[in-house]
Amino acid sequence: MNTTTLTENTASPALSTVAAAASFSPLYQQIKSLVLQSLQAGEWKPGDPIPSEFELAARYKVSQGTVRKAIDELAKEHLLVRRQGKGTFVATHAEQQVQFRFLKLKPDNPQSDAQGPAERHIIDCKRLRAPTPVAQVLGLRAGEAVFQVRRVLSFDQVPTIFEDIWLPGAAFKGLTAERLSADTRPMYAMFESDFGIRMVRAQERLRAVLPSPEVCEWLRVASDTPLLKVERMAFTYHDTPMEWRIGVYLTDTRHYLNELN
Amino acid sequence: MNTTTLTENTASPALSTVAAAASFSPLYQQIKSLVLQSLQAGEWKPGDPIPSEFELAARYKVSQGTVRKAIDELAKEHLLVRRQGKGTFVATHAEQQVQFRFLKLKPDNPQSDAQGPAERHIIDCKRLRAPTPVAQVLGLRAGEAVFQVRRVLSFDQVPTIFEDIWLPGAAFKGLTAERLSADTRPMYAMFESDFGIRMVRAQERLRAVLPSPEVCEWLRVASDTPLLKVERMAFTYHDTPMEWRIGVYLTDTRHYLNELN
DNA sequence: CAGTGGTCTAGACCACACT
DNA sequence: GTGTGGTCTAGACCACTGC
Numbered sequence: 001m002n003t004t005t006l007t008e009n010t011a012s013p014a015l016s017t018v019a020a021a022a023s024f025s026p027l028y029q030q031i032k033s034l035v036l037q038s039l040q041a042g043e044w045k046p047g048d049p050i051p052s053e054f055e056l057a058a059r060y061k062v063s064q065g066t067v068r069k070a071i072d073e074l075a076k077e078h079l080l081v082r083r084q085g086k087g088t089f090v091a092t093h094a095e096q097q098v099q100f101r102f103l104k105l106k107p108d109n110p111q112s113d114a115q116g117p118a119e120r121h122i123i124d125c126k127r128l129r130a131p132t133p134v135a136q137v138l139g140l141r142a143g144e145a146v147f148q149v150r151r152v153l154s155f156d157q158v159p160t161i162f163e164d165i166w167l168p169g170a171a172f173k174g175l176t177a178e179r180l181s182a183d184t185r186p187m188y189a190m191f192e193s194d195f196g197i198r199m200v201r202a203q204e205r206l207r208a209v210l211p212s213p214e215v216c217e218w219l220r221v222a223s224d225t226p227l228l229k230v231e232r233m234a235f236t237y238h239d240t241p242m243e244w245r246i247g248v249y250l251t252d253t254r255h256y257l258n259e260l261n
Numbered sequence: 262m263n264t265t266t267l268t269e270n271t272a273s274p275a276l277s278t279v280a281a282a283a284s285f286s287p288l289y290q291q292i293k294s295l296v297l298q299s300l301q302a303g304e305w306k307p308g309d310p311i312p313s314e315f316e317l318a319a320r321y322k323v324s325q326g327t328v329r330k331a332i333d334e335l336a337k338e339h340l341l342v343r344r345q346g347k348g349t350f351v352a353t354h355a356e357q358q359v360q361f362r363f364l365k366l367k368p369d370n371p372q373s374d375a376q377g378p379a380e381r382h383i384i385d386c387k388r389l390r391a392p393t394p395v396a397q398v399l400g401l402r403a404g405e406a407v408f409q410v411r412r413v414l415s416f417d418q419v420p421t422i423f424e425d426i427w428l429p430g431a432a433f434k435g436l437t438a439e440r441l442s443a444d445t446r447p448m449y450a451m452f453e454s455d456f457g458i459r460m461v462r463a464q465e466r467l468r469a470v471l472p473s474p475e476v477c478e479w480l481r482v483a484s485d486t487p488l489l490k491v492e493r494m495a496f497t498y499h500d501t502p503m504e505w506r507i508g509v510y511l512t513d514t515r516h517y518l519n520e521l522n
Numbered sequence: 523c524a525g526t527g528g529t530c531t532a533g534a535c536c537a538c539a540c541t
Numbered sequence: 542g543t544g545t546g547g548t549c550t551a552g553a554c555c556a557c558t559g560c
Contacts, residue, residue, distance in 0.1 A: 026529060052545060063531045068546085077522060084546045085538035102521050206517040208469035208487035208510075226469035226487035231516075249469075255492075256467040258519055260363050261338060287548060313526060324550045329527085345527050346557035529555070536548070 031060055031070035039079060039090065040237040046092035046192045050080065053088075079200060093188035093199070100186060102202050102232070105161070105249055106257045118157070123150040123218070125177035127169060134166050137233060137244050145169025149180065152218050159219045160254065166244040171197055197242060202234040206256065215248055228256060292321055292331035300340060300351065301498040307353035307453045311341065314349075340461060354449035354460070361447060363463050363493070366422070366510055367518045379418070384411040384479070386438035388430060395427050398494060398505050406430025410441065413479050420480045421515065424508040432458055432503065458503060463495040467517065476509055489517060 035050070044050045053071065057064040071088055074080045078098070081091045093099065130138070130146040138146065146169050153161040167175070172195055183190045191197045209229045216223050227248040234243040249256065296311070305311045314332065318325040332349055335341045339359070342350045354360065391399070391407040399407065407430050414422040428436070433456055444451045452458045470490045477484050488509040495504040510517065 028529075054545090065532085066530060069529085071546095082546065083539090085540080085544080087545060104519075104521075202521040204519045204521060206467060206489065206519065207512040208489040210485075210487050224471070224485055226471050228467065228469040228489070232521075251468040258365075258465045258467065260365075260463040260465060260493075289548075315526090326551085327549060330548085332527095343527065344558090346525080346559080348526060348558095523560080524558105525560100526558075527556085529553100531553080532551095534548100534550080537546085539543105539545080541542090 027062055028066045028069040028073075031056070031062060031067055032073055034060065035070060035074060036079070036237060042196060044090050046090045046198055047094065049087040049089050077200070091198075092192055093186055094192065099189070102188075102199070102234070104204075104256050104258060105251075105254050107155070107254050109253075119154040121152045121154070122177050122181045123152065125149045125175060125180055130166075130169075134244060138166065138168055138241050140168060147172050147175050149175075149177075151180075155254070158250070158253075160250045161247055162215050162218045163245055163247040168242065171195060171242065197236055199234045199242065200236055201239070202232050204233075205231045207231075209248065211248065219248070219250055221250065225250070225252075227251070230256070288323055289327045289330040289334075292317070292323060292328055293334055295321065296331060296335060297340070297498060303457060305351050307351045307459060308355065310348040310350050338461070352459075353453055354447055355453065360450070363449075363460070363495070365465075365517050365519060366512075366515050368416070368515050370514075380415040382413045382415070383438050383442045384413065386410045386436060386441055391427075391430075395505060399427065399429055399502050401429060408433050408436050410436075410438075412441075416515070419511075419514075421511045422508055423476050423479045424506055427505040429503065432456060458497055460495045460503065461497055462500070463493050465494075466492045468492075470509065472509065480509070480511055482511065486511070486513075488512070491517070 038044060051059070053064050053067045056067045060067065071080060071082070075082050078091050081089045083089065093101070126148045128146055128148055129143045130140050132142045134146055135142045135144060140146070147167045149165040149167070151163050151165070152159050153163070180187070188199050191199065207229045208226050211219065211221060211223060211225060211227050213223070215227070228251050230247040230249060232243070232245040232247070233241055234245065236242045299305060312320070314325050314328045317328045321328065332341060332343070336343050339352050342352045344350065354362070387409045389407055389409055390404045391401050393403045395407055396403045396405060401407070408428045410426040410428070412424050413420050414424070449460050452460065468490045469487050472480065472482060472484060472486060472488050474484070476488070489512050491508040491510060493504070493506040493508070494502055495506065497503045
């Protein structure tokens with residue numbers, strides 16, 4: 001029933017085809033998904049400005065207010081960033097402000113270190129055929145190529161995080177330990193610039209565990225030290241899974257901070 | 262400079278005094294804070310409908326669209342709930358939908374239990390003089406009265422969560438173990454109806470720990486079982502701290518789920 | 523049917539940034 | 542100054558609810 005409404009909307013004849021093909025929702029939702037398509041297609045790259053609200057309104061044959069509402073939602077989802085007087089930009093993990101947006105481990109004493117993982121050590125980066133569980137969570141066929149990256153993050157010389165990262169091989173063709181080690185930016189910033197992949201959303205499952213012998217060595221802890229296990233699924237546009245990451249965190253001088261709203 | 266603008270805004274003369282006293286922000290922010298005041302003052306109680314957008318627009322002498330934007334934000338913060346065709350209501354923890362909004366521990370196998378803590382066992386509820394750390398986080402003077410509630414939550418007969426809850430004595434006058442045990446609703450729902458206190462926002466800090474001897478007994482686990490320690494600060498309106506809760510979770514068949522946006 | 527929230531428009535003006 | 546996003550208004554119509 002929404003379809004008829006939208007198709008008959010004389011103010012937006014250009015959208016009739018879209019309405020039939022894509023969505024049966026409010027106009028601003030259709031605009032939102034059109035913008036989303038442009039983002040995914042790479043029409044505007046991370047850091048770039050997108051057209052002004054009036055330009056988009058003209059392009060889609062709707063009023064500026066409708067475009068505004070669509071952009072508002074995309075901005076709240078951190079896909080776009082508005083800057084008054086300048087324009088609206090495609091969000092990026094490279095900005096100083098939102099770097100490590102997904103890293104929730106904070107020092108108990110905020111003044112101890114001035115943010116940012118001090119040191120990152122890549123252990124290895126292997127190209128493998130996906131084990132079944134990895135293939136499943138990443139939405140691949142068993143045996144397809146994947147990359148496995150393992151690394152240790154240290155704060156103030158103290159190894160604190162051990163991570164085991166799985167990435168689809170097709171999307172990350174050419175990834176090597178050398179490239180990962182050489183890059184000083186956050187990993188997700190490199191994924192954007194080098195592979196055109198932007199992580200948009202993630203989901204983490206937390207547990208308390210005891211370390212495996214291997215983890216004991218990398219984090220230099222006893223085998224009875226309780227660790228926080230953080231299992232992360234990260235998604236690009238349209239909820240496509242793009243990373244599976246299993247981390248273990250040392251939480252004796254740091255904690256995982258979560259805001260509940 | 263915003264003040265002048267607002268004071269001179271001929272469409273909203275009724276707000277000039279407010280603008281001078283309260284905020285130097287957009288009109289809809291002022292409306293938002295006025296509504297917030299009414300909520301805090303208990304003018305509308307949890308579950309009640311608030312006046313319609315047009316009524317509020319008339320009361321505050323602004324346009325309906327401005328009221329709408331204010332309510333939109335309050336709805337996104339879960340302080341209000343909109344229901345098309347019916348009205349806008351004061352949110353409550355009693356609604357089936359959003360019960361246990363702050364409990365992020367989910368079963369690994371979603372179908373195992375059908376949501377909702379199966380059993381709750383109140384260990385004790387004591388009225389004490391606040392220990393210094395408790396007084397500090399709750400914003401009280403050291404030695405002021407506080408309640409300490411301890412309890413165990415079990416899922417499928419398995420004790421899974423041990424909690425130590427601290428509440429300001431003044432606000433919760435008359436709280437007893439009996440009342441807590443008798444009530445079948447979520448604790449926060451009882452706080453609303455019996456004490457007029459609504460928890461609006463919370464913050465949790467997570468760590469992996471080993472259990473104390475006491476916790477070992479209550480959760481019936483070995484002393485080398487790693488547990489997830491969850492330290493929660495809960496706030497009412499205007500970010501007033503109203504609860505400090507230290508919980509330890511057994512995470513062998515459950516996990517703490519967190520969405521990152 | 524009347525009343526509520528939800529969407530959309532059109533136009534005005536403000537605040538900010540660059541040039 | 543010009544162009545951008547940010548706020549505010551007024552009025553129209555749609556969608557849902559309950560009498």
